[in-house]
Amino acid sequence: MSQREQTPLQARLYTVIFGTDTPLGKWFDLLLICAILVSVSVIVLDSIDSFHDAYGTLFQRMEWVFTAVFTLEYLLRIWIAKNRKAYILSIYGLIDLLAILPSYLALILPQTAPLLIVRLLRVLRVFRVLKLMSFLHEANLVAGALRDSARQIFVFFSMVVTVMVVFGCIMYVIEGPESGFDNIPVSVYWAIVTVTTVGYGDVVPVTAAGRSMSALAMLIGYAIIAVPTGIFTSNLLRHRSGPPLPLNCPQCARAGHQADAVYCRFCGTSLHTDQAD
């Protein structure tokens, strides 16, 4: 089931469908992005009542064409994949499946119609193409810094959520159901709306004590936005400059060399002793 031998036809299709280097591969990617975006637009427009009434039938027909095209593409991808199981179980493989499955499901089981919205995950397919193209380096830098920050941001977020739970409970006691703080989940929802500075205004304190507490919550929310920003910025800076080279200069023992340095910047000795002389 692992790496199979491809027939010449499979190999050629592979270059077009999975590859991006050939002109034909680029055209295929461009066409695919267009198809995805038009198909997503159709679903979005179909959700608007006036458009649905006017063009509902047209939209439905277009949708079936797109489902047919994407189904064909999915089957082709399986057929030509070097490792079929790996492709089917990969994130992209699953998204490719989820993009077509709901249409068939809704045909067989009409009660699964709400799942049709899942087809909108097609928009994620655009990233497959983008990823393979030119934004790789930038995305990697950002992703790397995010991965580095993940643990710290998790610690930070568990504290923030605790602060929100505590504030929500305090407000539930202070304000009570008559101000809209009906129960603790609603109060915590209010705390999240407030601390993140979203501030819908659908649940607001009305008593003096409640307003004082919420003023405190806002100030805390305003201050702690600095924490994830600081964590991510410092990780990004570290990521970008790269690890300074673990080894010290073999002659003068000084460290602090850049990642691509070959010779010590203080005494000029080769940093890679195995390559030296």
Add this chain to the structure above:
Amino acid sequence: MSQREQTPLQARLYTVIFGTDTPLGKWFDLLLICAILVSVSVIVLDSIDSFHDAYGTLFQRMEWVFTAVFTLEYLLRIWIAKNRKAYILSIYGLIDLLAILPSYLALILPQTAPLLIVRLLRVLRVFRVLKLMSFLHEANLVAGALRDSARQIFVFFSMVVTVMVVFGCIMYVIEGPESGFDNIPVSVYWAIVTVTTVGYGDVVPVTAAGRSMSALAMLIGYAIIAVPTGIFTSNLLRHRSGPPLPLNCPQCARAGHQADAVYCRFCGTSLHTDQAD
């Protein structure tokens, strides 16, 4: 009353209850976290009217079980603690007490029922376990940078609060009670809601002058969010790069040298005495 000798049983229980290294200690921590989370969920769900009506009696019984378990655990912790007074008066000891006290109080004095909400502080107990586990380093870095930033952020916040008070007073004069700016505290509450960019919309300016002033307040709030972020980020960067050199100058004993320094920047002595000659 200080460091007592523990009996073998106490010592063994100590390893399980306070420690995290043994498999049994890990299981105890995991069970405790589950009990805390379930108990907190029960309190939260009980605050929702429909759940309270349907499962109120069940929730009350579960609550008594949890109270009994946590009371037992609290007494055990006191019994086996190496320094009982220190444990009882520590933050964790007080939280452990506050997590069970309201249930007993509400039994004796029914008018203290609103205090039952204090039991939600149980959620803070989860941090005890987390702290002892793997997130120590990340939390320390963030906490260290926050401690460093504390004074600056205090100075910054006293200025922000002054700005808010001044804006609140100006709006109280401009808008007056007919727009909802009933008195100075409400106006200051409005200023906090506005400058922190929460923007509930429960108190909004309606006159042209008031809207101009609040536009100014928003722009100021938008700009000064940069200040705590900048303070924290620069402190985090400084913290992360670490103390410049662990060693002090062998001659003048002063520290603060850059990582690649060879000679003390105060007295000119070589910093690397073992390499010097």
Add this chain to the structure above:
Amino acid sequence: MSQREQTPLQARLYTVIFGTDTPLGKWFDLLLICAILVSVSVIVLDSIDSFHDAYGTLFQRMEWVFTAVFTLEYLLRIWIAKNRKAYILSIYGLIDLLAILPSYLALILPQTAPLLIVRLLRVLRVFRVLKLMSFLHEANLVAGALRDSARQIFVFFSMVVTVMVVFGCIMYVIEGPESGFDNIPVSVYWAIVTVTTVGYGDVVPVTAAGRSMSALAMLIGYAIIAVPTGIFTSNLLRHRSGPPLPLNCPQCARAGHQADAVYCRFCGTSLHTDQAD
């Protein structure tokens, strides 16, 4: 059509109108800024009903004076420009044209009156003068860092928009038309309002599931604001420290050396040839 010879009069006017170094050129710039700001204020005030009723005729007369002045200035600029085509097709040339065109259009075709608002683009003309004056360096630094960040921020924003689309669709399914989530575009509008922490409160979730989802959207929005900030800050820091050393290695011609480097980190040659040996 390229670089023409200017007559002495054209050359002298050029120094006044396009230049900023001579006293006359500064006076011209100052007068122009005043005219632009007064003309913009007239348009703004005219949009207020009470002012329009009281001073409508005066405003209209002033507007015609400004249109005449700006038309004269536009024609002068074309006449004296060293390269006429380049000026007319430049951003500033187009803004200069758009600042006067709607007035004439509204005279000929009354149905184009709404386009009169385009005259407000006159405010952009102020930047022409500012750009030529003293803020060049600061603006360049910021613009440079923004240009550097553009690709990363594009990648980041396409992810954020995808998150918003996905959240919008989920909320459309969860909340539905009876809560104001009428169709997918409205739901995506709600998601943008929420994730950017604007939080108008015109479309808000009312069900428990919807509130949970929106709490998640808020927390994500609160966390990811850190990303563009971090990207821009690190780019600004890199920009500001400047290119590491103006000189390239005299032997291998490669650049990118740190400020305190003595030897080329690629080939080990001394970077300071005049001081070497």
Add this chain to the structure above:
Amino acid sequence: MSQREQTPLQARLYTVIFGTDTPLGKWFDLLLICAILVSVSVIVLDSIDSFHDAYGTLFQRMEWVFTAVFTLEYLLRIWIAKNRKAYILSIYGLIDLLAILPSYLALILPQTAPLLIVRLLRVLRVFRVLKLMSFLHEANLVAGALRDSARQIFVFFSMVVTVMVVFGCIMYVIEGPESGFDNIPVSVYWAIVTVTTVGYGDVVPVTAAGRSMSALAMLIGYAIIAVPTGIFTSNLLRHRSGPPLPLNCPQCARAGHQADAVYCRFCGTSLHTDQAD
């Protein structure tokens, strides 16, 4: 009128009132802060109707006591100041005057009663004491970085305000008076509320085109918050590390020394040639 000779009594009072080093000076500062805070609290509480009705007469009497005390203090400060004119015209001198003037004005001219609110500027007097105490260094660092950022942030803000004006005008044309976008100032107010992510919700778009434009405005506001944060952070980092010393080492010509360095950190030569040898 410049630096006068002080009598012994004046000199002694000067140490107490202007100074902070003696125990008596510290007590005076503490008492003054208490008087200011109580006096401000009285004004704030008096603005609340229920408190005004219950304690109005008491508040008025207290206010007269505070006015008398602050008047005495103001006259004392003038009497003992080393340079009277400089004190009276300084920021602090003006705030001291503004803190008492409205009370007397309201006595003579009852129609100036709204000016009584100006007395709240007393809160700014607290900063005089704080400034003289321990927060000097932190405030200086922040203020220095803000001063450095001022020009860049001015450039940035003029661009943001232009964006807001342009968005306001577009929305005025798209939405029009029937959606609450009554005139251009209101539309610009909406744009400020939106781009700064405050989002009151008192003026919101209702048409599809208006919602699309405002979604764009939100995304722009969300992205550009990064700019002042980045500018301030990078300035703070530069400020903190200090200017690296303008001079290079006289022996090895290498730069990059810390501000308080005495000897070159590369070759150990004294950096201050006039002190060398």
